[in-house]
Amino acid sequence: MKKFYLTAAIPYVNAKPHLGHVLEWFQADVIARFHRQLGESVQFSCGTDENSLKNVQAAAKAGVDPQVWLDQYAQVFQDAFKFFEISLTNFRRGSDQTQHWPGVQELWQRCLDANDIYQKEYTGLYCVGCESYYTQGELIDGQCPEHLTVPETITEKNYFFKLSKYQSQIEELLAADTVAVLSDQYKQEMLSFVRNGLEDFSVSRSISRARGVGVPVPNDSSQVMYVWFDALAIYLTSIGWGYDQQRFESIWPADLHVIGKGIARFHAVYWLGILLSATLSLPKKISVHGYITADGQKMSKSLGNVIDPFKLVEQFGLEPVKFFLLKYINSHSDGDYSQEKFIEAYNADLANGIGNLCSRVAKLCEKDGLSGLSKPQTVFNQDFVKFFDQVELSQALEWLTTQISRADLYLSQEKPWQETDSAKRTQVLEQAVTKILFIAIHLQPFLPHAAERIIAHFTAPTISVFQPSLFPRLGL
Numbered sequence: 001m002k003k004f005y006l007t008a009a010i011p012y013v014n015a016k017p018h019l020g021h022v023l024e025w026f027q028a029d030v031i032a033r034f035h036r037q038l039g040e041s042v043q044f045s046c047g048t049d050e051n052s053l054k055n056v057q058a059a060a061k062a063g064v065d066p067q068v069w070l071d072q073y074a075q076v077f078q079d080a081f082k083f084f085e086i087s088l089t090n091f092r093r094g095s096d097q098t099q100h101w102p103g104v105q106e107l108w109q110r111c112l113d114a115n116d117i118y119q120k121e122y123t124g125l126y127c128v129g130c131e132s133y134y135t136q137g138e139l140i141d142g143q144c145p146e147h148l149t150v151p152e153t154i155t156e157k158n159y160f161f162k163l164s165k166y167q168s169q170i171e172e173l174l175a176a177d178t179v180a181v182l183s184d185q186y187k188q189e190m191l192s193f194v195r196n197g198l199e200d201f202s203v204s205r206s207i208s209r210a211r212g213v214g215v216p217v218p219n220d221s222s223q224v225m226y227v228w229f230d231a232l233a234i235y236l237t238s239i240g241w242g243y244d245q246q247r248f249e250s251i252w253p254a255d256l257h258v259i260g261k262g263i264a265r266f267h268a269v270y271w272l273g274i275l276l277s278a279t280l281s282l283p284k285k286i287s288v289h290g291y292i293t294a295d296g297q298k299m300s301k302s303l304g305n306v307i308d309p310f311k312l313v314e315q316f317g318l319e320p321v322k323f324f325l326l327k328y329i330n331s332h333s334d335g336d337y338s339q340e341k342f343i344e345a346y347n348a349d350l351a352n353g354i355g356n357l358c359s360r361v362a363k364l365c366e367k368d369g370l371s372g373l374s375k376p377q378t379v380f381n382q383d384f385v386k387f388f389d390q391v392e393l394s395q396a397l398e399w400l401t402t403q404i405s406r407a408d409l410y411l412s413q414e415k416p417w418q419e420t421d422s423a424k425r426t427q428v429l430e431q432a433v434t435k436i437l438f439i440a441i442h443l444q445p446f447l448p449h450a451a452e453r454i455i456a457h458f459t460a461p462t463i464s465v466f467q468p469s470l471f472p473r474l475g476l
């Protein structure tokens with residue numbers, strides 16, 4: 001059986017999941033479901049990035065013991081995966097000392113054995129928010145471009161990873177799409193970053209700066225590993241690395257990492273360096289998504305425009321929210337959410353689109369006492385498959401919307417409700433049901449509940465009207 005291994009980024013646990021997390025999880029989940037539908041053996045990993053100063057700071061601010069905080073938030077994220085029906089197969093916490101830490105230490109040891117980890121005194125500009133050093137040139141008005149805060153100046157003796165050694169190799173891998181960065185815009189950004197020259201980066205910090213949190217560096221009790229070294233390793237340790245080698249080898253490499261644009265460099269550059277050093281195979285694709293704004297503005301607590309994804313789903317249902325985020329936020333660009341846009345899209349695509357098509361056809365079938373057809377085999381359209389390969393999910397949904405319009409057009413041309421010849425009428429309706437089932441098969445990775453309902457309805461011994469309707473219209 002063909003395997004497919006994909007991952008979603010490992011989030012910090014310093015706050016509840018936001019809409020951006022949910023967008024990413026939906027993207028990854030839909031791809032996982034698509035590959036399962038192809039009959040592949042799918043592994044889907046995520047976890048929690050717990051060895052981070054950010055978490056310690058959030059716990060301190062809340063006046064909670066860090067471990068209590070981590071346990072609480074790891075659960076919040078696990079509950080969120082259930083709530084949003086994300087079909088993860090592996091969840092690994094960064095604080096897991098039995099299966100995660102030994103794996104991370106083995107990865108470290110491999111890089112050390114390759115002479116790629118060495119000690120050096122270092123002074124740098126460090127953004128706690130990013131857990132990353134910046135050069136003066138990378139700052140905007142002296143501030144971190146992600147957080148718009150002034151980084152701290154830090155001097156420390158740390159371990160460094162010899163990234164510079166892999167510069168030309170990484171450049172070739174990215175340029176040749178051996179590791180394909182999607183979309184091309186991000187690929188070019190990564191390439192120009194690499195071509196500007198790769199510097200070795202710090203992979204440890206003092207225990208005091210880390211406030212005691214982190215995976216210990218082997219044979220040096222004064223240092224813990226840089227949080228990124230440990231977080232990226234979750235992609236390995238969640239599938240057996242360090243404790244179940246046989247399982248690991250049957251799953252690695254990742255066929256796809258799904259990530260946000262803010263962490264593209266860690267995945268498309270640093271991670272490749274670490275894997276090359278450890279002589280592990282490389283991920284095949286890295287799909288990068290953008291950020292979501294609300295009503296055209298960046299979401300922020302101070303603006304009071306933060307969209308809570310939990311409330312959104314409670315209000316409108318999981319599948320309509322998923323549909324909107326995947327169709328109207330381009331898979332690789334920034335996008336915007338507004339309630340007005342959401343309702344407009346819902347009514348156009350779901351209520352008047354697929355919902356109306358299904359209820360019209362079902363009603364006509366019921367009137368004639370028609371029986372359902374047998375469930376078709378899963379054979380995906382070639383364009384649709386191509387959109388999935390390129391992680392162009394918005395285009396896959398656009399394609400699906402076109403199929404719905406075509407089926408509508410077919411009905412309005414054939415006018416079965418006016419047809420007096422019953423044999424002819426049956427033929428047209430069966431053709432319409434065939435089209436609907438074809439659409440439902442393609443809808444399955446995206447909206448499994450709606451698709452299942454459509455399939456069950458039109459494969460039943462007798463077709464009846466939809467009660468309640470599939471997607472009732474929403475008022476503004």
Ligand SMILES: [Zn+2]
Pocket residue numbers: 127128129130131144145146147148
């Ligand atoms: Zn930052």
